Amino acid sequence: MKAVIMAGGEGSRLRPLTCDRPKPMVPVMDRPIMEHIIKLLKKHNLIDIGVTLMYLPEEIKDYFGDGREYGVNLQYFVEETPLGTAGSVKNGEEFLDQPFLVISGDALTDFDLSDIIRFHREKEAAVTIVLTQVENPLEYGVVITDREGRIKQFLEKPSWGEVFSDTVNTGIYVIEPEILGLIPGKTKFDFSKDLFPLLLEKGYPMYGCVMPGYWCDIGSLAQYRQAHYDILSGAARIEIPGKELVKGVWVGDGTEIDPDTRFEPPVFIGDNVKIGKDISINNFSVIGSNSILDEGASLKKSIVWSNVYIGKKGTLRGATVCNRVKVKSHAAIYEGAVVGDDTILDMYAVVKPGVKIWPNKNVEKGTVLSESLVWGTKVSKNLFGTNGITGEINVDITPEFASKLGAAYGVCIKKQGQVAVGADGSGPSQMIKNAITTGLLSAGCHVLDLGQTVAPLGRYAVRTLGVNGGLQVSTFDGDKTRISFFNEKGANILKAEERKIENAFFREDFSRVTGNQVSLPSIFPDIINCYLKDLTNGLDVRAITRNGFKIFIQYDNVCLGEFVPRVLEEVGCDAVFARDDNNGFEQQSKDGSHYVTKEGCDLGAIFADDGERLILIDHMGRTLDDNMITALVSLIMFKTNQHCTVVVPVTASSVIDQIAARYKGKIIRTKTASQFLMNKVLDTQVVNTQTTYKQYQLQFDAFKTFVTILDYLAREKISLAQAIDSVPRFY
CATH class of the missing domain: 2.160.10.10 (Hexapeptide repeat proteins)
Structure with missing residues (x-):
């Protein structure tokens, strides 16, 4: 009598235990499951053993070798493609020249194998299937026999309505070698689904041997833990x-x-x-x-x-x-x-x-x-980075994560508070927005769905609609997502508010409402028209139109593609459009400089995907980086708002101090993080000093920055290049 250990199992239901090893190599009592099986076989004088392999076969070969260390002889048979349980055994047909016992390498048992073999011989069976009684037969193949033990019927994994027996197939068989001739070669073929029904149909003597003792197929993480408890308690007679x-x-x-x-x-x-x-x-x-x-x-x-x-x-x-x-x-x-x-x-x-x-x-x-x-x-215990919450879509930021985040945010909004939510036009952003909305609704918040938006539009909506907070979901770099949270002023929330959301998220300290308190989201599709009207408020649109600016425009966002042309339409400008989805924001500035000079444009504007950052290019191809735009915005603010106050980060150039001194203005420096800058810019004492232009819109809304600079150039009757040259040089 020989033996075959079926050890090709991947063990997907046991992950993460089986991420780096085949299921038979998962340790039970500090030893691989298969080692316990080999010891059981040897105990019953089954020392010539074939091993069928498929998933990570070298892990098993390297550990057990030829079996000499365990007092057995091991031969391995590797499946190149899945062959099923019977097909994998057929793979070792040349080795199996006598009756053999088949046993799983990833189940744990203390059955008396000698009794099983004796039963097989006494019954002169072609196949003996080892059966055992279980409380819940739903996960196993049920077998019914006559009084002599001859098998009469099979049923694979029945429902409770189909259960006719509590004796189930353990996956341990004794088989006569001629039966292998009924198994097709190099074809997927299972014992339970294919071979045994065929043998039953052809009238082969098949017997079921009901065995007392311990058997566990370790099909779940709970069963894995229970197997250890059973061994330690003595319920399983397995050597410790x-x-x-x-x-x-x-x-x-x-x-x-x-x-x-x-x-x-x-x-x-x-x-x-x-x-x-x-x-x-x-x-x-x-x-x-x-x-x-x-x-x-x-x-x-x-x-x-x-x-x-x-x-x-x-x-x-x-x-x-x-x-x-x-x-x-x-x-x-x-x-x-x-x-x-x-x-x-x-x-x-x-x-x-x-x-x-x-x-x-x-x-x-x-x-x-x-x-x-x-x-x-x-x-990390920190969800928030320097600019909201960012991560890879469906990896770091999943719908489940987003729903939980929405519930956590809802806890931090006052009871039955209103939250405006928006997302760009990408599928991932809309998916995450909808998931966050679900969480907010579960916390009892009233959600105002802004539809397809960019961050400046979302900030505007929060301020205009008078809601308690808001958020914007944006996709960037192809597969990454950013979630930005706004306070009631439309500015990024402060660190203290971020910590409240993080604490609620990790503690799962959610306040759920009853079903009759869950509201439907309110849809605000017209918010974009309100924003566009407000965009030109206070600007001399006729002067901009008369100037006849020819402008090069570039963007890399679907939502911007629908939005930017309408911005240009509001101010009556002629534009050359380009879209670049492949290059990063900074790389686009190099390409943009070339286009501006080639097309003879007065200036160029490249909008970042979030609608908050902007690169400007003058007619000579010179680009304005963030520092230069900050200086230019400061110049415009001081020149058009006498004695006003401007807020800049501590890293801003001292050139801005020179400009402030020239126009008798005041500079306030803050921390570099955007939320500190935004909230200080929105401080009433700062805003009240600004009459013609508001720094908040110039600083954090690329569209408002763009049209305001056009307005400034038209009023002053100068080019962008001349405006740049009026800013003191800095290094």
């Missing part, structure tokens, strides 16, 4: 490595345990583990080899793999932690959570129940992780 130091505490070789360690059996500790002072290891915990537990760490019902570090006061409760994970001091992992290989949990990080972390992730200090982390490499 190491020595039983005291009753219910097994310890491997070379392990160092501080005398003050508190145990609550049953517990297993592998080889060369170091356990520090004041550590508590409670019932049903498993610690893999070469791991370190630092002072004050505490484990309950947790499974820790090899080479893991648990820092001071680290806490594990019902968690599974894979190889080489570092759990730093005061970090905590809770029930049902799984942490993949080579992940680092920094100090005070918390992984909430049921969260799964894929391998090679970095959870930053103090982060509370309440959603599974699959993509990306790092998660």
